[in-house]
Amino acid sequence: MRKLLLVLFLLLLSLIVVQSHENWYATQTKDNWRQSLALGEEKSTQLHFYFHDIVSGKKPTAMKIAQTSTTNQSPTLFGILMMADDPLTQGPEPTSKIVGRAQGLYGSADQEKLGLILAMSFKFTEGIYNGSTLSIFGRNPALQLEREMPIVGGTGVFRYARGVALAKTNWFNTTSGDAIVEYNITVIHY
Template identity: 60%
Template structure:
């Protein structure tokens, strides 16, 4: 009978270590995998400029925005704490009857006590042309009485995967009686496209 040596013990330990490491790599590979540079460079980053109009309809029989939370009696003249849910039309032209290109869906709230500055958390969900089914996510501050407001793009989906950039908003109409507004948007978004 062969003698069990330190060498045999080392070989057995190495085999056990190799099997356990191989098993761990398989398990970890299912959950997390590094993307190689070859895959990442298949599509080059590009910047797209989008121009459209956002229609926030507060009044009338079919509003596109409704209050979902906020104080019943705010001590702030600006409505601090009021929170709204929106599903606003995005159109090609400034009239709400112009061609629909998508929807602005999300939440905004009055986040300042001394002025009307909104916290915007919204997606521009596009329904037209090559952007149909793609979206851009916005998260930022919107001081509505400034002529032009800049908000960051924090992500996207579809054609706009890995999106980053900014959106410039400019109010072209505001009805003080109803609260309805039409806002012109220029969006500059850097992205890689749908195929990664």
């Protein structure tokens, strides 16, 4: 009799646990999912800044971290991988106010033309965007006048971000490899 009561008690307890779990799941999948995540109103933001990629000198902001044995023989530097912590500034001058950092990886992924793959996070340090990030992951055909790359996510003010980053080379030194790139970003976020 005790065993039967114990089995019934355990069966009842498992039904309660399963029932409470089903209710939790059901409340998360209703039409009010947006309110349950506290997303609020969808917004669109335009950003404009300059990216300074300095690979030369005593304090480079981007460094080679890997390459293949044949990278130097390739006209596109195919196989090179760079790590960056580049300043983002209000204007194109290196002395312009810093508004954030571009941190991540880029590498040459095209054997025929210069085509980079970017996996980067733009970390903002000024104003209402301080502490927020935008993530870019995509192809950057660096020799084209204007390039379009996807914004695939974000944090802080840019939570659940998606959008487009338009990049345009402002200045490039063919000897050193240093570059200043103008960015115009349109991002949709909550």
